[in-house]
Amino acid sequence: MMKNKFLLFIMVLLVIPIAGWGQDETEPDGVVESVPPAPPTNLSAFDTPNDNGHSISLQWDLSADDVEGNLDFAGYRILRAESPDGPYEIRKDSIPRGTMSERDSGVKESDNQDYFPREKDFWYKVVTLHKNGNAESEVFGPVRAVGQLYNWGKTPVAAAVILFTVFTLFFIQKARAGAELYVRPLAGIDAVDEAIGRATEMGKPILYVLGLGTAADVATIASFTILSRVAKKVAEYQTSLIVPCYDPIVMTVAQETVKTAYYDAGRPDAYHEDDVFFVTNQQFAYVGGVNGIMIREKPATNFYLGKFYAESLILAETGSATGSIQIAGTDEVTQIPFFVVACDYTLIGEELYAASAYLGREPILLGSLKGQDYCKALVIISILLGVIAAIFNWDGFMNLFTVGN
Amino acid sequence: MKREIPLMIVFVTGLFMAVQFFVPHSKSEFVYEFVMEWTIIIGIFALALGIWSIVRVSANKIKRRAENWQYAIIILAGLISMPIFALTGGLESYMWRHFFNYIIMPLHATMFSLLAFFIASAAFRAFRAHSLLASVLLFSAIIIMLRFNPFLGFLGEPIGDLAAWILNVPNMAAKRAIIIGIGLGMVGTALKVILGIERTYMGSD
Numbered sequence: 001m002m003k004n005k006f007l008l009f010i011m012v013l014l015v016i017p018i019a020g021w022g023q024d025e026t027e028p029d030g031v032v033e034s035v036p037p038a039p040p041t042n043l044s045a046f047d048t049p050n051d052n053g054h055s056i057s058l059q060w061d062l063s064a065d066d067v068e069g070n071l072d073f074a075g076y077r078i079l080r081a082e083s084p085d086g087p088y089e090i091r092k093d094s095i096p097r098g099t100m101s102e103r104d105s106g107v108k109e110s111d112n113q114d115y116f117p118r119e120k121d122f123w124y125k126v127v128t129l130h131k132n133g134n135a136e137s138e139v140f141g142p143v144r145a146v147g148q149l150y151n152w153g154k155t156p157v158a159a160a161v162i163l164f165t166v167f168t169l170f171f172i173q174k175a176r177a178g179a180e181l182y183v184r185p186l187a188g189i190d191a192v193d194e195a196i197g198r199a200t201e202m203g204k205p206i207l208y209v210l211g212l213g214t215a216a217d218v219a220t221i222a223s224f225t226i227l228s229r230v231a232k233k234v235a236e237y238q239t240s241l242i243v244p245c246y247d248p249i250v251m252t253v254a255q256e257t258v259k260t261a262y263y264d265a266g267r268p269d270a271y272h273e274d275d276v277f278f279v280t281n282q283q284f285a286y287v288g289g290v291n292g293i294m295i296r297e298k299p300a301t302n303f304y305l306g307k308f309y310a311e312s313l314i315l316a317e318t319g320s321a322t323g324s325i326q327i328a329g330t331d332e333v334t335q336i337p338f339f340v341v342a343c344d345y346t347l348i349g350e351e352l353y354a355a356s357a358y359l360g361r362e363p364i365l366l367g368s369l370k371g372q373d374y375c376k377a378l379v380i381i382s383i384l385l386g387v388i389a390a391i392f393n394w395d396g397f398m399n400l401f402t403v404g405n
Numbered sequence: 406m407k408r409e410i411p412l413m414i415v416f417v418t419g420l421f422m423a424v425q426f427f428v429p430h431s432k433s434e435f436v437y438e439f440v441m442e443w444t445i446i447i448g449i450f451a452l453a454l455g456i457w458s459i460v461r462v463s464a465n466k467i468k469r470r471a472e473n474w475q476y477a478i479i480i481l482a483g484l485i486s487m488p489i490f491a492l493t494g495g496l497e498s499y500m501w502r503h504f505f506n507y508i509i510m511p512l513h514a515t516m517f518s519l520l521a522f523f524i525a526s527a528a529f530r531a532f533r534a535h536s537l538l539a540s541v542l543l544f545s546a547i548i549i550m551l552r553f554n555p556f557l558g559f560l561g562e563p564i565g566d567l568a569a570w571i572l573n574v575p576n577m578a579a580k581r582a583i584i585i586g587i588g589l590g591m592v593g594t595a596l597k598v599i600l601g602i603e604r605t606y607m608g609s610d
Contacts, residue, residue, distance in 0.1 A: 118431065151427055164589070172602070221606050225605040247455075278458040282509075284512070285509075341527045349586045349587040350586035353593060354590065
């Protein structure tokens with residue numbers, strides 16, 4: 001009996017260290033057991049402000065496990081359902097660690113796979129992605145996306161537009177009342193008459209290029225106005241005008257503009273519909289066509305007014321090689337240097353828009369120009385104040401100019 | 406009435422487009438997109454007018470035996486043949502692809518590549534140091550060219566820093582000033598069009 005008890009005692013003594021030895025091998029000191037991560041807390045969701053009603057914004061507090069250096073914590077996932085009990089679908093996956101807000105958005109087309117319905121209740125959950133498993137936040141809902149009638153983020157733009165309109169209308173009214181408005185001279189505009197006169201003396205045509213813009217581009221609209229003035233002078237001086245067009249709608253408007261200018265000048269018989277014609281709407285084919293006209297017809301004066309891209313220098317250099325006087329103007333900032341180096345006169349940026357007022361010298365147009373100048377002065381003052389505000393950290397002033405989406 | 410109705414249409418649509426910018430609601434977006442689709446439809450009709458214009462101008466040239474009238478034949482031949490190839494064999498047909506890949510594309514590439522030579526000739530004229538401002542331009546251009554020349558990397562950081570300063574400070578300041586002016590000019594012109602002050606685009610001022 002005693003012998004058996006002794007054997008049992010020996011076996012227990014042997015088993016305990018063996019078990020302990022085994023345990024030491026599988027779970028060394030310092031290793032964390034498979035404990036599920038803490039979920040994100042305080043989840044809230046709300047209709048995204050200032051949007052078209054197809055997105056919901058979510059915010060949450062980070063999971064307690066979302067700490068620097070915890071490589072087991074992969075990030076978050078957003079789940080959405082049409083009822084609190086589910087089923088939940090994944091809306092956003094692999095949101096990086098440390099993220100506390102996200103937007104669940106989609107498109108408004110109902111036949112699109114990414115459709116996000118408006119004015120429909122949704123419930124949301126945020127899930128942590130962790131090596132040891134996932135932990136879900138509390139369900140939040142219902143929340144629905146609604147389209148807004150006004151984008152408050154664009155209030156600074158609205159204020160600027162209203163201010164600009166008030167300034168413009170005020171100066172137009174002043175001009176109508178007969179006030180003398182001074183506008184500084186523009187060399188490019190002053191040269192228009194001289195250039196047309198030169199063409200008349202030489203007996204050569206004038207080439208007017210409206211650029212690659214469409215009739216909806218403001219630069220093209222400004223160019224139509226200048227074309228009208230140029231065509232009127234051309235009709236008076238009995239010179240010929242060539243207007244090759246890139247866009248068919250632009251061609252139609254240009255034809256009407258030139259025709260009316262000839263009528264206004266009392267020379268309807270001098271107008272030929274074929275002088276304003278469509279070339280092509282392929283950029284470099286158009287350049288080839290216009291360059292061909294320059295080389296064959298050798299116009300005395302070339303006007304490049306409107307929207308121009310890579311073709312600007314190809315046109316202007318060819319015109320320079322054929323010995324034409326060249327007047328250019330565009331609102332494409334990247335093309336202005338090319339025109340400056342290759343043309344005799346260049347209307348830089350806004351001067352293109354101001355040109356019609358300069359040419360017409362009508363009080364109403366000059367009034368609008370004056371309003372523009374005052375707005376520019378306001379912009380300069382705002383920039384100077386902004387610099388001072390930035391130096392002294394006056395965030396309130398700088399936030400006045402922050403524009404949202 | 407002939408003038409008032411178009412002006413009224415311009416005023417109403419112009420005002421709607423201006424207001425629409427501040428209204429994010431999807432119904433407002435729908436109307437905006439609807440109107441934009443209409444411009445595409447109008448564009449398609451206008452394309453027919455454009456084609457008619459080029460056919461008429463080219464045919465007249467051939468008829469009058471005007472100078473270089475032979476080019477007009479090539480224009481008409483291209484204008485007629487490409488749609489025929491596309492309509493008979495589709496865009497994958499041998500003839501259409503052949504004409505597109507071996508005639509149109511090389512011609513486009515040739516025109517575009519001329520730009521490199523024109524830049525050189527224009528730069529040669531622009532960089533003549535005939536005045537103080539032209540000399541400043543020349544000096545700035547030399548610095549920028551040195552910075553971006555792959556063979557002159559040994560000139561090191563001072564040139565790179567100076568080039569970056571030229572690009573980011575005086576160049577950027579001038580660029581932004583032009584952009585602000587353009588923005589104001591665009592709004593001013595749009596306002597004049599909406600209010601009917603500017604109406605030469607309708608064929609009369």
